[in-house]
Amino acid sequence: MAETEPRTTDSVTMDKIVSLCRRRGFVFPSSEIYGGLGSAYDYGHYGVLAKNNVKARWLEAMVQERDDIVALDSSIILNPSVWEASGHLEGFSDPLVDCRTCKLRFRADKLEDAQCGRKPSKHPGETKDCDLTEPRQFNLMLSTKLGAVEDTGSTAYLRPETAQGIFVNFKNVLQLARRKPPFGIAQVGKSFRNEITPGNFLFRTREFEQMEMEYFVPPDEADEWYRYWIDQRFNWYTRYGLRENHLRVRPHDPDELSHYSSATSDIEYLFPIGWSELEGIANRGDFGLTQHTNHSATKLEYVDSATGERYTPHVIEPAGGADRALLAFLVDAYDEEIVADRQRTVLRLHPQIAPVKAAVLPLIGRHEQMVATARALYEELRRRHAVEYDDSGAIGRRYRRQDEIGTPFAFTIDEQTLEDDTVTIRDRDSLAQERLPLSSVAGYLDEALERPWKTPKPD
Amino acid sequence: MAETEPRTTDSVTMDKIVSLCRRRGFVFPSSEIYGGLGSAYDYGHYGVLAKNNVKARWLEAMVQERDDIVALDSSIILNPSVWEASGHLEGFSDPLVDCRTCKLRFRADKLEDAQCGRKPSKHPGETKDCDLTEPRQFNLMLSTKLGAVEDTGSTAYLRPETAQGIFVNFKNVLQLARRKPPFGIAQVGKSFRNEITPGNFLFRTREFEQMEMEYFVPPDEADEWYRYWIDQRFNWYTRYGLRENHLRVRPHDPDELSHYSSATSDIEYLFPIGWSELEGIANRGDFGLTQHTNHSATKLEYVDSATGERYTPHVIEPAGGADRALLAFLVDAYDEEIVADRQRTVLRLHPQIAPVKAAVLPLIGRHEQMVATARALYEELRRRHAVEYDDSGAIGRRYRRQDEIGTPFAFTIDEQTLEDDTVTIRDRDSLAQERLPLSSVAGYLDEALERPWKTPKPD
Numbered sequence: 030m031a032e033t034e035p036r037t038t039d040s041v042t043m044d045k046i047v048s049l050c051r052r053r054g055f056v057f058p059s060s061e062i063y064g065g066l067g068s069a070y071d072y073g074h075y076g077v078l079a080k081n082n083v084k085a086r087w088l089e090a091m092v093q094e095r096d097d098i099v100a101l102d103s104s105i106i107l108n109p110s111v112w113e114a115s116g117h118l119e120g121f122s123d124p125l126v127d128c129r130t131c132k133l134r135f136r137a138d139k140l141e142d143a144q145c146g147r148k149p150s151k152h153p154g155e156t157k158d159c160d161l162t163e164p165r166q167f168n169l170m171l172s173t174k175l176g177a178v179e180d181t182g183s184t185a186y187l188r189p190e191t192a193q194g195i196f197v198n199f200k201n202v203l204q205l206a207r208r209k210p211p212f213g214i215a216q217v218g219k220s221f222r223n224e225i226t227p228g229n230f231l232f233r234t235r236e237f238e239q240m241e242m243e244y245f246v247p248p249d250e251a252d253e254w255y256r257y258w259i260d261q262r263f264n265w266y267t268r269y270g271l272r273e274n275h276l277r278v279r280p281h282d283p284d285e286l287s288h289y290s291s292a293t294s295d296i297e298y299l300f301p302i303g304w305s306e307l308e309g310i311a312n313r314g315d316f317g318l319t320q321h322t323n324h325s326a327t328k329l330e331y332v333d334s335a336t337g338e339r340y341t342p343h344v345i346e347p348a349g350g351a352d353r354a355l356l357a358f359l360v361d362a363y364d365e366e367i368v369a370d371r372q373r374t375v376l377r378l379h380p381q382i383a384p385v386k387a388a389v390l391p392l393i394g395r396h397e398q399m400v401a402t403a404r405a406l407y408e409e410l411r412r413r414h415a416v417e418y419d420d421s422g423a424i425g426r427r428y429r430r431q432d433e434i435g436t437p438f439a440f441t442i443d444e445q446t447l448e449d450d451t452v453t454i455r456d457r458d459s460l461a462q463e464r465l466p467l468s469s470v471a472g473y474l475d476e477a478l479e480r481p482w483k484t485p486k487p488d
Numbered sequence: 489m490a491e492t493e494p495r496t497t498d499s500v501t502m503d504k505i506v507s508l509c510r511r512r513g514f515v516f517p518s519s520e521i522y523g524g525l526g527s528a529y530d531y532g533h534y535g536v537l538a539k540n541n542v543k544a545r546w547l548e549a550m551v552q553e554r555d556d557i558v559a560l561d562s563s564i565i566l567n568p569s570v571w572e573a574s575g576h577l578e579g580f581s582d583p584l585v586d587c588r589t590c591k592l593r594f595r596a597d598k599l600e601d602a603q604c605g606r607k608p609s610k611h612p613g614e615t616k617d618c619d620l621t622e623p624r625q626f627n628l629m630l631s632t633k634l635g636a637v638e639d640t641g642s643t644a645y646l647r648p649e650t651a652q653g654i655f656v657n658f659k660n661v662l663q664l665a666r667r668k669p670p671f672g673i674a675q676v677g678k679s680f681r682n683e684i685t686p687g688n689f690l691f692r693t694r695e696f697e698q699m700e701m702e703y704f705v706p707p708d709e710a711d712e713w714y715r716y717w718i719d720q721r722f723n724w725y726t727r728y729g730l731r732e733n734h735l736r737v738r739p740h741d742p743d744e745l746s747h748y749s750s751a752t753s754d755i756e757y758l759f760p761i762g763w764s765e766l767e768g769i770a771n772r773g774d775f776g777l778t779q780h781t782n783h784s785a786t787k788l789e790y791v792d793s794a795t796g797e798r799y800t801p802h803v804i805e806p807a808g809g810a811d812r813a814l815l816a817f818l819v820d821a822y823d824e825e826i827v828a829d830r831q832r833t834v835l836r837l838h839p840q841i842a843p844v845k846a847a848v849l850p851l852i853g854r855h856e857q858m859v860a861t862a863r864a865l866y867e868e869l870r871r872r873h874a875v876e877y878d879d880s881g882a883i884g885r886r887y888r889r890q891d892e893i894g895t896p897f898a899f900t901i902d903e904q905t906l907e908d909d910t911v912t913i914r915d916r917d918s919l920a921q922e923r924l925p926l927s928s929v930a931g932y933l934d935e936a937l938e939r940p941w942k943t944p945k946p947d
Contacts, residue, residue: 052664053664054558054660054661054664054665057657057660059562059563059566059567060563060566060567060569060570060656061656061657061660062656062659062780062784062785062786062788063567063569063570063656063783063784064567064569065567066563066565066566066567066634066644069563069565069566070563071560071561071562071563071653071657072560072561072562073558073559073560073657073660073661073664074551074558074559074560074661074664074665076561077559077560077561078559080561092533093870093874094870094871096877099513099532099533100532100533100536100537101530101531101532101533101536102530102531102535102536102539103518103530103531104518104519104525104528104529104530104695105678105695106525106528106680106694106695107518107519107525107528108518108519108522108523108524108525110519110522111519111522171632171633171634172632172633173630173631173632173646174630174631174682175525175630175682175694176682185525187632187646194530197519197520197521197522198516198520198530198532200521201513201516201520201532202513202532202533205511205512205513205532205533206513206533207880219564219678221565223633223634223635235565235634236563236564236565321521324522325521325522326521327521329521411552411553412553412938415552418555421666479871
């Protein structure tokens with residue numbers, strides 16, 4: 030979905046993000062010592078912490094802060110009948126063509142994105158160089174065999190979306206959660222798609238983590254809830270720091286819609302590769318529940334025990350990706366500026382997304398008393414928050430390191446601390462420094478992390 | 489590893505746990521409307537919250553509370569060379585035999601556990617009825633195909649353990665985390681094994697979630713750290729509520745040891761199926777790093793930049809399962825007692841493991857003022873904690889519902905609240921009730937959740 034429109038608001042490029050992620054241990058190419066595995070990534074320490082924060086904020090907004098949504102975690106490998114009913118076995122495929130000239134394969138519907146292997150230039154306008162076969166369908170689900178011995182094992186699939194695990198649990202949840210529509214079921218978990226063109230770092234990978242919620246509503250309320258969830262999800266991204274002018278809502282054209290969807294909108298973010306899908310919000314109608322009703326022995330519908338009214342709820346689905354969301358947060362937070370004649374790279378991450386909340390630093394790393402005081406503060410703070418202690422090298426270097434991983438606060442223990450029990454708080458974004466009593470640092474941090482926050486970057 | 493020794497300390501059975509989990513929406517059989525998928529489970533709302541707590545407590549203990557361990561999240565599908573180097577492609581297999589009489593397959597090394605399909609009785613002593621083939625090796629890794637079209641796709645594997653994803657990232661972490669041995673890398677994530685005999689609810693499933701940490705140490709310190717980690721991990725389970733007399737450490741016999749391990753101990757828990765492995769702590773020596781050094785172009789060793797000393801660290805691995813740990817916490821917390829002539833079922837979970845921390849209940853669900861006061865308290869508490877609001881039906885029934893999901897505290901708003909702004913706190917375990925000012929409830933809950941906790945159940 031990427032357009033070629035350049036990112037003009039600032040100088041961040043995908044290369045800079047990849048480089049920072051590698052340099053600071055957010056993200057490594059997977060299996061790197063074996064030459065990698067195309068477009069697969071392993072999360073390092075800060076990447077794990079930041080991505081866990083993204084998922085936790087999503088679950089908070091979806092489940093903890095609401096009365097009408099419950100959590101679910103279904104298996105990655107479901108009964109294969111699920112994918113027959115959902116239509117994925119038959120229909121979840123891309124049309125592929127072979128180029129007889131360069132011997133590469135391309136998506137027939139995305140030829141404009143394809144690079145010819147022989148002439149490494151854009152295909153459009155060069156079809157004279159290409160000798161393409163007829164398209165054939167290629168299912169995107171990864172399959173495996175379960176069972177005692179391979180030759181008799183039954184074929185099963187790694188889920189290509191978490192949504193179907195929600196639909197097949199609809200009745201369980203309806204009964205147990207004592208809910209009636211509108212209500213939702215939220216799930217975070219890995220999905221797998223055998224993409225022919227993965228790429229752009231974390232943007233599209235074969236193994237990825239989804240954050241999906243299926244919201245079941247009375248059919249005549251579907252339009253209203255569809256608009257509601259577009260707003261809610263848009264606001265979630267701005268709440269955690271994405272700038273509004275880097276976000277837009279793009280309704281799908283009729284010919285883009287899945288056959289089961291009457292309306293879908295993408296929330297797009299201005300990635301360095303151009304405006305691209307961050308999350309899709311789909312009005313899925315009653316397709317999922319009806320298909321599973323027809324393929325199983327279970328009627329997936331809502332029956333009002335008081336009125337006897339019965340209907341198959343319609344479904345509004347906000348479906349985002351944890352990896353992609355993290356990438357957007359990193360891109361939007363990335364900043365370079367000149368401070369005192371030196372370039373500073375800083376991730377202006379929302380404190381609730383930042384992997385480390387505070388650094389505790391003795392000004393002089395070999396000063397016994399400073400170290401002891403700093404260690405004591407560190408021990409206190411880390412009972413509740415992810416914080417770091419660092420006594421290595423010059424203080425300026427330690428600050429810059431924390432800036433690059435997006436740590437919003439640094440507490441520095443210096444000579445004055447030993448005299449009057451105050452510490453310096455350094456603010457990552459403004460670089461302002463002020464002094465605070467040592468005893469109030471923990472409370473200050475608790476409060477600072479709960480305050481609403483707005484990026485200091487210009488729109 | 490299960491023994492047949494009966495559980496005599498109390499009346500909990502696996503059936504009771506399965507039933508409670510189903511009844512209260514902790515765990516459902518996966519793909520149930522399609523007849524399930526042998527030994528696969530989906531987590532419902534409370535199961536997700538509780539299991540997330542188990543994983544969060546593990547990460548806290550491993551990473552947040554320590555200076556020497558960093559987090560990692562590697563891919564489930566790694567470069568296949570990883571499994572060649574690790575020995576899993578060749579050696580991660582079970583010997584299987586076919587019975588020509590009943591046509592079933594069994595593990596050759598576990599024939600005493602096998603049930604003959606023709607004569608549903610134990611095999612031992614009946615080998616005259618059985619006509620077994622020679623054993624053949626069956627690899628436990630699930631395989632799949634990656635790539636553009638199936639016939640040319642390359643075979644890849646779903647990881648059977650997270651450990652190898654850690655070993656292949658050893659050098660990345662060593663460089664970036666600025667650590668020297670002893671230091672560790674911790675990872676939580678799904679693994680897959682094509683078990684021929686999954687079973688006992690969450691105890692053994694083909695898809696499961698591991699919590700593994702590889703601790704890299706100077707070779708001559710390996711024994712010492714091995715004992716250290718057995719203690720640490722034992723204490724983690726008791727810290728979160730397991731009773732010490734339901735836990736034991738069982739060193740492996742020499743003939744049980746993996747070929748790479750010089751010593752392994754299981755922390756066993758007294759499950760209803762008998763003493764069974766909860767977690768294994770292995771001294772893996774330098775096998776993993778050496779194998780990957782030999783199979784890749786990268787030397788995985790530690791070089792001390794000051795002294796020039798270089799060596800391949802040895803590895804101590806505490807490897808637990810999130811599903812299995814949750815099962816143990818549920819089993820140990822399960823209690824039935826007679827209160828006022830009625831049976832009460834209660835999960836005496838550690839407050840940090842409990843899925844819901846507090847319930848806010850207006851005594852009379854239709855009393856406008858009680859409801860408004862209760863809702864306001866609920867809104868305040870859920871900003872920081874997973875709490876529930878419930879105004880349905882009789883208060884006794886609401887308490888029992890919270891008991892069954894293990895909610896440690898209930899705050900009830902009643903007539904007196906409207907007069908003097910105090911609420912009733914009900915303690916799940918003692919059933920004691922006391923009154924507290926409404927304004928101090930949030931602080932009370934914050935503190936109560938951070939206090940050390942010990943199960944009130946007798947040893």
